[in-house]
Amino acid sequence: MSTVDALPEAPTTSASHPGWLGEVVHDIVHRPVMLVGLGVWVAFIIMAIGGQHLAPYAIDAQDIAHRLQGPSHAHLLGTDELGRDLLSRLMVGTRYALAVAIPAVAIALVVGVTVGMLAGFFGGVVDRVVVTLLDSVQAFPAVILALTLLALVGHSLRNETLVISVAFIPSYARVTRALVMAAKNNQWVDAERSLGARPLRIVVVHILPNIAASLFVLMAMDIPSAITISAGLDFLGLGLQPPTPSWGGILSSGFYYVEQSPWPVIWASVFLVIATLGFTLLAEGLRDVIDPRLSR
Amino acid sequence: MEMHPAPVLSIQNLKVHFGSVRAVDGIDMDIVKGEVMGLVGESGSGKTTIGRAIIGLTAVTEGSIEFGGRDITRLGGHERRTLRRRMQMIFQDPYSSLSPRMRVSRLLAEPYTIHRIAKSDRRSATELLETVGLSHDLAGKYPHELSGGQARRVGIARALALSPDLVVADEPTAGLDASASASALNLMKSLRDTLGLTYLIITHNLNVLGYVADQISVMYLGKIVEVGPVGAIFDRPAHPYSIGLLSSIPEVGQRGLIGRKFVPRGEMPSPSDPPSGCRFHPRCQLAKPKCSEVEPALEAIEQQHVAACHFWQEARAIAESAREEPSSKLATTSQGDLQPPNREAVP
Amino acid sequence: MTSPLLRVDGLSVVYRIRDRVLHGLDDITLAVNENEILGIVGESGCGKTTLSMSIMRLLPPNAAVTAGRVTFKDRDLTGLSREEMRQLRGSEISMVFQDPLTSLNPTFSIGQQMRFLQRGHLRESRSVQVDRAAAALQRVGIPDARRRLGAYPHEFSGGMRQRVMIAMAVLLEPALVIADEPTSALDVTLQAEILELLDDLRRSRGTSILFVSHDLGVISQICDRVVVMYAGRVVETGSVQSLFACPLHPYTRALLGAVPSRRHRGRPLESIPGRVPSLSELPIGCKFADRCGYVDAVCLPREPDLLQPTTGGDVVRCYAYDPSVSRSASFAELVDASLVC
Numbered sequence: 003m004s005t006v007d008a009l010p011e012a013p014t015t016s017a018s019h020p021g022w023l024g025e026v027v028h029d030i031v032h033r034p035v036m037l038v039g040l041g042v043w044v045a046f047i048i049m050a051i052g053g054q055h056l057a058p059y060a061i062d063a064q065d066i067a068h069r070l071q072g073p074s075h076a077h078l079l080g081t082d083e084l085g086r087d088l089l090s091r092l093m094v095g096t097r098y099a100l101a102v103a104i105p106a107v108a109i110a111l112v113v114g115v116t117v118g119m120l121a122g123f124f125g126g127v128v129d130r131v132v133v134t135l136l137d138s139v140q141a142f143p144a145v146i147l148a149l150t151l152l153a154l155v156g157h158s159l160r161n162e163t164l165v166i167s168v169a170f171i172p173s174y175a176r177v178t179r180a181l182v183m184a185a186k187n188n189q190w191v192d193a194e195r196s197l198g199a200r201p202l203r204i205v206v207v208h209i210l211p212n213i214a215a216s217l218f219v220l221m222a223m224d225i226p227s228a229i230t231i232s233a234g235l236d237f238l239g240l241g242l243q244p245p246t247p248s249w250g251g252i253l254s255s256g257f258y259y260v261e262q263s264p265w266p267v268i269w270a271s272v273f274l275v276i277a278t279l280g281f282t283l284l285a286e287g288l289r290d291v292i293d294p295r296l297s298r
Numbered sequence: 299m300e301m302h303p304a305p306v307l308s309i310q311n312l313k314v315h316f317g318s319v320r321a322v323d324g325i326d327m328d329i330v331k332g333e334v335m336g337l338v339g340e341s342g343s344g345k346t347t348i349g350r351a352i353i354g355l356t357a358v359t360e361g362s363i364e365f366g367g368r369d370i371t372r373l374g375g376h377e378r379r380t381l382r383r384r385m386q387m388i389f390q391d392p393y394s395s396l397s398p399r400m401r402v403s404r405l406l407a408e409p410y411t412i413h414r415i416a417k418s419d420r421r422s423a424t425e426l427l428e429t430v431g432l433s434h435d436l437a438g439k440y441p442h443e444l445s446g447g448q449a450r451r452v453g454i455a456r457a458l459a460l461s462p463d464l465v466v467a468d469e470p471t472a473g474l475d476a477s478a479s480a481s482a483l484n485l486m487k488s489l490r491d492t493l494g495l496t497y498l499i500i501t502h503n504l505n506v507l508g509y510v511a512d513q514i515s516v517m518y519l520g521k522i523v524e525v526g527p528v529g530a531i532f533d534r535p536a537h538p539y540s541i542g543l544l545s546s547i548p549e550v551g552q553r554g555l556i557g558r559k560f561v562p563r564g565e566m567p568s569p570s571d572p573p574s575g576c577r578f579h580p581r582c583q584l585a586k587p588k589c590s591e592v593e594p595a596l597e598a599i600e601q602q603h604v605a606a607c608h609f610w611q612e613a614r615a616i617a618e619s620a621r622e623e624p625s626s627k628l629a630t631t632s633q634g635d636l637q638p639p640n641r642e643a644v645p
Numbered sequence: 646m647t648s649p650l651l652r653v654d655g656l657s658v659v660y661r662i663r664d665r666v667l668h669g670l671d672d673i674t675l676a677v678n679e680n681e682i683l684g685i686v687g688e689s690g691c692g693k694t695t696l697s698m699s700i701m702r703l704l705p706p707n708a709a710v711t712a713g714r715v716t717f718k719d720r721d722l723t724g725l726s727r728e729e730m731r732q733l734r735g736s737e738i739s740m741v742f743q744d745p746l747t748s749l750n751p752t753f754s755i756g757q758q759m760r761f762l763q764r765g766h767l768r769e770s771r772s773v774q775v776d777r778a779a780a781a782l783q784r785v786g787i788p789d790a791r792r793r794l795g796a797y798p799h800e801f802s803g804g805m806r807q808r809v810m811i812a813m814a815v816l817l818e819p820a821l822v823i824a825d826e827p828t829s830a831l832d833v834t835l836q837a838e839i840l841e842l843l844d845d846l847r848r849s850r851g852t853s854i855l856f857v858s859h860d861l862g863v864i865s866q867i868c869d870r871v872v873v874m875y876a877g878r879v880v881e882t883g884s885v886q887s888l889f890a891c892p893l894h895p896y897t898r899a900l901l902g903a904v905p906s907r908r909h910r911g912r913p914l915e916s917i918p919g920r921v922p923s924l925s926e927l928p929i930g931c932k933f934a935d936r937c938g939y940v941d942a943v944c945l946p947r948e949p950d951l952l953q954p955t956t957g958g959d960v961v962r963c964y965a966y967d968p969s970v971s972r973s974a975s976f977a978e979l980v981d982a983s984l985v986c
Contacts, residue, residue, distance in 0.1 A: 188394055189394040197386075197409050198379045198383060208399075
């Protein structure tokens with residue numbers, strides 16, 4: 003019943019309004035911090051795809067005579083305890099870092115969103131069961147959970163990926179559930195129901211696109227976390243095993259020999275830090291650009 | 299006694315309870331084909347809940363809703379869905395009933411997509427837009443790019459896509475400027491004439507119903523307290539609440555038809571704890587002991603006009619006499635219109 | 646003839662948004678006399694809220710007064726310091742807003758809020774202030790007033806809350822109350838009671854009211870004179886009697902024809918083509934020209950001034966009433982219709 007004319011505020015755009023993609027791109031280009039993050043992403047993806055082909059040395063080429071040396075002309079970053087080129091191993095290690103982190107987050111997204119949608123849309127018993135399950139999983143700190151599960155199912159790339167994704171599923175499920183519950187209250191959901199649309203259609207065709215933006219931001223922020231967790235697991239020897247050149251693995255053996263040469267530890271850490279920082283910068287930039295629109 | 303055509307919609311003893319909140323507590327309504335039935339009530343009366351129950355957005359606790367010869371509350375999924383295609387709703391907010399990520403053309407195709415109607419049986423977006431007086435340019439726009447009036451019309455166009463028999467309009471003029479609201483009402487009226495639609499208009503604004511409705515049901519705290527043709531309700535209201543509503547309406551250029559003293563005192567109580575006997579009795583100036591003990595049933599006042607009040611004759615008589623002495627601070631003509639001023643042009 | 650209680654002369658207000666300048670109000674001139682209820686009517690976006698905020702000097706930081714003056718009791722409000730303005734608010738000019746739930750502080754009881762209000766302006770003993778507060782609540786029809794002082798806003802129903810707001814607005818006996826859509830969120834029966842209450846206040850205390858609303862029916866019930874606004878301008882001013890019986894401006898005519906009522910049954914309602922222009926795209930000449938049924942070529946290049954075509958004191962912003970402009974057929978039609986009525 004109210005039609006008060008509000009005082010004009012700064013005009014804003016609505017996240018749900020299509021055409022926002024173009025504006026997002028424009029905003030990205032104007033934020034140097036995000037461009038840095040984007041650059042890191044591009045560089046790492048190239049490294050991951052190129053893998054061995056881009057690396058100067060074979061990752062298993064040993065050169066015991068020149069083991070544990072610092073940076074030199076021959077080996078830009080130095081060598082590890084078996085004389086293998088650090089740069090090559092770390093570059094290929096990118097592949098493993100991303101091969102665990104990205105699928106882990108992707109699986110968490112798919113499973114979490116599905117579960118969250120069911121809980122949010124149907125409510126009632128379904129919701130209660132789902133929430134209880136989520137609570138149980140979230141009660142464990144992510145790393146402890148991952149450790150425990152890995153100890154149970156054994157070490158492998160696939161298992162490490164699955165275990166990390168389990169740790170992330172609850173956050174996607176909860177966010178989706180909350181967004182779906184909020185979206186359900188919109189009149190256009192009522193309108194679709196009154197037209198005879200089935201719940202599945204409403205959720206997939208109508209609700210999902212409206213919450214995709216939020217989920218996208220979440221994903222971008224989780225990837226650096228996943229990288230860190232997987233590095234931790236590899237470091238503890240619970241994930242990928244040597245001679246696989248994972249960053250965590252390189253760090254781990256590097257620690258063992260740190261008094262003789264600090265370089266493996268240093269460079270592995272540098273790669274980890276750049277990856278995490280770069281991806282986080284991009285994700286936070288995305289969130290800054292997308293989220294103000296969401297709060298309209 | 300004249301024969302009534304069979305009603306398009308027939309509601310019997312409908313109850314919708316949300317836990318202890320008895321939003322709708324036993325109402326009957328018949329809507330005849332081609333008529334505009336107005337359902338008026340204030341917030342908390344339950345009128346929106348009735349609309350939602352009819353369309354199927356809210357579960358029915360008790361009672362029946364007959365439409366197309368069947369009781370839709372008893373039907374299962376597929377049958378109910380098929381029958382429900384023939385009744386459509388126009389929602390209160392013109393924008394929020396349109397999915398924000400869909401262009402108008404897709405929004406108008408939704409009804410067909412959902413029910414998998416063959417392409418040859420569909421009406422194009424252009425055609426539907428034309429029916430509601432909008433240009434085909436709007437087909438590519440998103441809801442937030444439309445004006446309030448345009449959004450409202452798109453909602454109407456979408457409701458018409460499946461050629462419904464009954465259209466339920468919930469506050470059709472809400473959220474619209476005076477002129478957008480006027481053109482929405484004009485449109486609804488002309489569609490009724492050209493397409494033979496039947497309407498249930500749910501609103502708190504009695505003036506809208508005075509303009510467009512044929513029959514009016516007055517609702518108070520979950521119950522219908524008076525039903526009658528629009529002329530009877532406006533000129534010869536019988537229930538004290540209806541009289542109160544009429545005397546509360548500010549109408550441009552006319553003082554309340556009956557006068558200020560019938561405005562009901564206090565506020566509507568909560569539907570979870572309705573007063574005993576007649577639900578209106580705590581606010582009624584005519585209340586007598588019987589009113590708090592026995593709930594009045596709908597009684598016939600005159601042809602097709604019923605009211606639920608033990609003392610409706612008295613209410614009516616008082617209203618009549620009050621009408622004779624308009625309490626207005628502005629000079630009025632004998633019809634109650636404002637006296638135009640004497641005007642002379644400035645030389 | 647005493648000078649008016651409140652005068653607004655040529656007031657113009659702009660909003661600065663990013664790099665653009667929007668004209669919220671342009672050349673607003675009106676007056677509220679003592680013991681009078683002046684209505685400001687217009688659709689959303691016409692600037693009526695901006696106007697009431699300008700008078701109270703409560704505009705947001707990105708707004709600025711670019712021209713004109715607001716004079717209250719012969720004092721120029723635009724020249725007052727912030728402290729002087731603060732002293733005026735609540736005690737000489739007060740406001741009643743549309744939504745009492747968001748206008749009252751939910752964390753303090755009504756009594757506390759009324760005490761804060763008094764303490765901000767008067768130095769008195771607590772019991773005097775409590776008495777005054779209780780009397781005010783009683784005056785607006787809240788039963789058991791003294792006990793209810795301890796209640797919180799959410800404990801009142803919507804209609805009662807609005808009464809509380811009115812009680813607070815008149816607590817210090819201001820000369821002018823600005824009511825911005827005070828009944829728009831209320832049911833019609835509650836609205837009628839609140840309107841009656843406001844009318845009573847005017848009668849018994851001589852409080853003047855500036856009543857802002859989009860609802861023509863409400864305006865015609867309670868106001869003595871009316872100002873019609875469109876796109877940030879005054880387009881017509883007149884007594885309620887003359888304006889509603891015989892509107893001069895095409896917009897006012899169209900607005901009145903658009904309101905549904907039983908009397909209009911059987912005829913299509915008047916619907917104005919087009920939309921209200923957005924503040925960033927105002928046309929150069931008359932702002933209503935692109936929607937006006939009586940438009941003429943003279944309307945487009947330059948905006949008409951406010952004119953007084955009749956002896957009644959009504960003013961209108963329309964070339965049709967300008968004796969220096971040649972009468973076209975449509976102008977003649979409009980003028981004849983309005984003057985003869």
